[in-house]
Amino acid sequence: xxxxxxxxxxxxxxxxxxxxxxxxxxxxxxxxxxxxxxxxxxxxxxxxxxxxxxxxxxxxxxxxxxxxxxxxxxxxxxxxxxxxxxxxxxxxxxxxxxxxxxxxxxxxxx
Numbered sequence: 001x002x003x004x005x006x007x008x009x010x011x012x013x014x015x016x017x018x019x020x021x022x023x024x025x026x027x028x029x030x031x032x033x034x035x036x037x038x039x040x041x042x043x044x045x046x047x048x049x050x051x052x053x054x055x056x057x058x059x060x061x062x063x064x065x066x067x068x069x070x071x072x073x074x075x076x077x078x079x080x081x082x083x084x085x086x087x088x089x090x091x092x093x094x095x096x097x098x099x100x101x102x103x104x105x106x107x108x109x110x
Contacts, residue, residue: 026044033043053064063071 025047029046030040030044033040050066053066056062057064057067
């Protein structure tokens, strides 16, 4: 190793080691992932995509996809609890309690 390249080695050796560690991590996650190409890609590259999303979040100041999904689910759950479950005032198919959905109430039965 030439004396001039010694400072460059201090920079590039750790960078190359980090890149190798990341690639080994991808390979290990690929091998341990459930079967199926999509599933393996999602599991292997998930940390990289999360890091990219977090970078974009910090760079643009907007919420990321995961935060948006969590908020949407929480809004849907809160709207569902405000509406009720449907078994309080009205029974099945919007009928009044105690009524029969098939019974004709306009004509008397004999």
